[in-house]
Amino acid sequence: MGGMAAPTKRLLSIEEAQQLVLDRVERLPLESVPVGEAAGRVLGEPGRAAVDLPPFDSSAMDGFAVRAGDTPGRLPVSVRIAAGSPAPRALDPEEAMGIATGGVVPPGADAVIPLEYVVDNDNTIEIADPVPPGANIRPAGGDIRRGEVVVGAGMRLGAPQIAALAAAGLAELQTARRPRAAVLATGSELRAPGERLEPGQIYEANGLLLAAQLESAGAEVERLSSVADDEDAHREALGHGLLADLLVTSGGVSVGPHDLVRTVLAELGVEEVFWGVAVKPGKPISFGTLGHRLVFGLPGNPVSVLVGFELFVRPAVLALQGAAEPLPHFERGRLAGALEPNPVRDELVRARLSSDNEGVLLEPLPGRESHMIARAAAADALVLVRRGTEQLAVGAPVEFLRI
Ligand code: AMP
Ligand code: MG
Numbered sequence: 001m002g003g004m005a006a007p008t009k010r011l012l013s014i015e016e017a018q019q020l021v022l023d024r025v026e027r028l029p030l031e032s033v034p035v036g037e038a039a040g041r042v043l044g045e046p047g048r049a050a051v052d053l054p055p056f057d058s059s060a061m062d063g064f065a066v067r068a069g070d071t072p073g074r075l076p077v078s079v080r081i082a083a084g085s086p087a088p089r090a091l092d093p094e095e096a097m098g099i100a101t102g103g104v105v106p107p108g109a110d111a112v113i114p115l116e117y118v119v120d121n122d123n124t125i126e127i128a129d130p131v132p133p134g135a136n137i138r139p140a141g142g143d144i145r146r147g148e149v150v151v152g153a154g155m156r157l158g159a160p161q162i163a164a165l166a167a168a169g170l171a172e173l174q175t176a177r178r179p180r181a182a183v184l185a186t187g188s189e190l191r192a193p194g195e196r197l198e199p200g201q202i203y204e205a206n207g208l209l210l211a212a213q214l215e216s217a218g219a220e221v222e223r224l225s226s227v228a229d230d231e232d233a234h235r236e237a238l239g240h241g242l243l244a245d246l247l248v249t250s251g252g253v254s255v256g257p258h259d260l261v262r263t264v265l266a267e268l269g270v271e272e273v274f275w276g277v278a279v280k281p282g283k284p285i286s287f288g289t290l291g292h293r294l295v296f297g298l299p300g301n302p303v304s305v306l307v308g309f310e311l312f313v314r315p316a317v318l319a320l321q322g323a324a325e326p327l328p329h330f331e332r333g334r335l336a337g338a339l340e341p342n343p344v345r346d347e348l349v350r351a352r353l354s355s356d357n358e359g360v361l362l363e364p365l366p367g368r369e370s371h372m373i374a375r376a377a378a379a380d381a382l383v384l385v386r387r388g389t390e391q392l393a394v395g396a397p398v399e400f401l402r403i
Pocket of ligand 1: 202205252254
């Protein structure tokens with residue numbers, strides 16, 4: 001047949017590319033970090049409780065510690081127990097001790113009756129109704145027992161995990177050191193925000209986007225100065241970036257004569273693992289390694305960077321820290337507007353989240369092109385639209401990623 005055949009190169013699927021990335025990641029070495037500074041880190045070994053939690057039988061209410069068998073009745077109040085100050089002795093039969101929330105339930109007592117349920121008269125209380133044994137006592141170890149796992153290895157530490165580990169008495173945690181990431185934007189047209197734009201120039205957005213994304217994934221970021229589309233400038237900047245654990249570039253990975261990133265990386269010894277994924281936007285993404293260092297070349301359109309980072313770079317940053325589940329967590333919802341799939345590439349479409357009685361709704365935002373970063377400002381989700389030919393109608397079930 002005549003005509004020009006487009007060059008055929010089978011593109012990787014998103015999942016194949018993600019697997020190739022994760023196969024290349026080695027976890028960074030562990031270091032000890034004070035629990036108060038560990039938010040955002042990934043726990044390197046299981047965090048086991050150093051104490052029972054609570055450490056002692058404690059009162060759940062402000063009230064009176066009693067023997068359940070002494071109720072109902074009139075009891076003299078001998079001692080008042082505050083949190084942090086246990087009673088000097090056990091509770092005798094036929095007496096009560098005042099006790100604050102968090103106070104140690106004295107030996108001999110087996111119930112606490114709340115303040116509101118008694119009449120307290122001159123150090124004698126009247127209890128009208130029987131109190132069941134165990135009432136308002138938080139048993140020692142009722143939350144977790146000493147030696148049990150509070151937070152498992154590979155878990156990223158957020159506020160609840162930090163609180164749990166601190167409460168269980170862990171002062172220092174073993175976590176991978178933070179990945180050091182270098183970010184380089186390439187393109188002769190780029191100017192920093194605040195500079196004057198000459199004809200043909202645009203403001204640099206990707207470097208800032210990547211820095212924000214990398215930090216949110218736990219990396220320490222060094223932003224290199226943007227480079228012009230010039231081999232020497234690329235060689236110097238990429239060479240510097242390759243000192244980091246992870247180098248992420250934007251622009252210059254496509255097939256144009258000014259796309260120099262892949263050639264110069266190859267010259268510097270980077271072994272390319274793949275180039276090209278069947279995803280929209282962001283198809284010409286490249287990934288390679290230099291020893292244990294990882295290098296991502298993202299295309300220049302800002303939405304390609306946004307999407308490429310979430311699908312491929314964030315998982316790598318999390319895996320470098322030993323995260324047990326580094327891949328993006330897709331949730332399920334329904335479309336609030338119809339979508340036309342791309343026939344050959346899976347697409348991530350910017351959308352706005354809302355909900356109704358039946359669950360999450362995703363309203364696709366107008367403007368699906370990869371240069372339209374201003375429109376991404378309104379998005380809080382990326383809808384995964386699998387390649388295909390059938391239109392997705394309003395109400396169609398879809399997977400989405402929060403951003
Ligand atoms: P490239 O992948 O280098 O061909 O760039 C694709 C498109 O993205 C071009 O229109 C570039 O001007 C634009 N672009 C490249 N780098 C950036 C950047 N850092 N910030 C904003 N736009 C960019
Ligand atoms: Mg370019």
